[in-house]
Amino acid sequence: MAERTAFLKRPMLAGALVALVSELIFLVRLGVPNKLVFDEVHYVPAARAMRDLSGPTNIEHPLLAKELIALSMAWFGDVPFGWRFASTVAGAATVAGVFALVQLLTGRVRASLIGAALAFMSFTVFVQARIAMLDTFLAAFLLWGIVVLAWSARAPTRGHVHARWCAGAALLGLATACKWTAGPYVAFAAVAYLRLRHGHPERWRGLNPVVAIALLGIVSVGTYLLTFAPAFFYTSDPMIWSRLIPFQLEMYARQTQVLPPHTYQSNWYTWPLMQRPIWYLYEPVDGVQRGIWMIGNPAIMWGGLVAVATLFWAWVKTNSAQLLAPALLWVASLLIWALIPKSLGFYYYYFPSGIFLVVALAVALDHWRTSLRGWDELYLLVCFALLVYFLPVLCAEPLTDAGAFRRWTWFSSWV
Structure with a gap:
């Protein structure tokens, strides 16, 4: 008991162990299936071009995530x-x-x-951690950018505040360098800083608002642009300084082009209810039927909506920014898609929102821990049971036959 208590008093050690255990599990059977899956058909060839510096490929997206995939391939x-x-x-x-x-x-x-366990059992983190897609990297940099910016509010000295603030801004820049959908969070960070500092002047000690906003913009944009450095060394059609900014307009044009309808397209307002999850893979591979399903854990994705509502209610009662923050993050992350001019939407775009739902759940369970009295542990068991139940179609386990999907498709829209 004493050892357990000591462990719970060392968050950095606990967090490191959480990361290590997650990594080891994600690595199991990582090479299955041994073929390109879903959008890997776009991003793996683009990563090969980055590795070889052969020339621009998949230019509708920034370079960083493809650079990281290329580094992994190297x-x-x-x-x-x-x-x-x-x-x-x-x-x-x-x-x-x-x-x-x-x-x-x-x-x-x-x-x-509990939050880390829910993230692991959310299904979406597990699936995205085992496929070469850009969104996985976007979410990691985005989440850590938010963490470091929040951490900077508690820094003991002015120097620490500035260092952490700049590091957080750089992480948001790196997230945007994976996919542009991280860009609005820079504006969210600015608004959150101004709002929180106004009500709590002891936070971000010594960081002037004008300096804070300037640093946030300059560091995030500067970091984003630095990730284009390899493009200057392409053997074919290399980047030049005069084209760097116009190239962003080319990317925007490709991002906003009208695309043909897709089997798995869905509207942003359907994502919280998981009306149209995506089969990344469902076909015979190595002579065996396999499936990879991008779907959320129903207990977490639907339970998270209840958590968001209860956090808003608790905020009205307590005026606690700590309770409001995860609920607002989820709302803002979803409403982004109401404004982004994309012709098609897909459930995997909801990936960052699902992560914020997990945070909201963990905070809500902690806030009402006295009232729950063990019910939170039962809830975790339900989440784990669903993970075990859906696992065969999360990691391409061999299935019995082509019709095996019926075991997991609870609704007709899930087929």
Whole structure:
């Protein structure tokens, strides 16, 4: 008991162990399936071009996530393990990031461990950590950017405040360098800083508002632009300084082009209810039927909506920013998609929102821990049971036949 109590008083050690355990689990059977899955058909060839510096490919998205996949391929080879290894690191960082953010919001390691466990059992983190897609990296950098910016509010000296603030801004820049959908969070950070500092002048000690906003913009944009450095060394059509900014307009044009309808397209307002999850894979591979399903854990994704509502209610009663923050993060992350001019939407765009739901759940469970009296542990068991139940179609386990999907498709829209 004493050892357990000591462990719960050392959040950095607990968080490191959470990351390590997550990474080890994500690595299991990482090479299965041994073929490109879903959007890997776009991003793995783009990563090969980055590795070889052969020329611009998949130019509708920034470079960083593809650079990280390329680095992974350079280390481990142009094989399924090499395509996906970097994603496992990003996935483990995401689980650890949930731990860190809940720790900042509650100050309790038990709540942070529950948050990390929910993140791991959410399905979406597990699936995205085992596929070479850009969103996995976006979420990791975005979450840690939020963590470090929040951490900077508690820094003991002016120098520490500035260092942490700039580090957080850089992480948001790196998130945007994976996919542009992280960009609005820079504005969210600015608004949150101004609002919180106005009501709590003791936070961000010595960081002037004008300086804070300037640093946030300059560091995040500067970091984003630095990730284009490899493009200057392409053997074909290399980047030049005069084209760097116009190139962003080319990317925007490709991002906003009208695309043909897709089987798995869905509207943003349907994502919280998981009306149209995505089969990343459902076909015979190596002579065996396999499936990879991008779907959320029903207990977590639907239970998280209840948590968001209860946090808003608790905020009205207490005026606690710690209770309001995760609920607002989820709302803002979803409403972004109401404004982004994209012709098609997909459930995996909800990935960051699902992570914020997990944070909201952990904070809500901690806030009402006295009233729950053990019901939170039963809830975790339900989440784990659902993970075991859905696991065969989360990690491409061999299935009995082509019709095996009926075991997990509870609704007709899930087919």
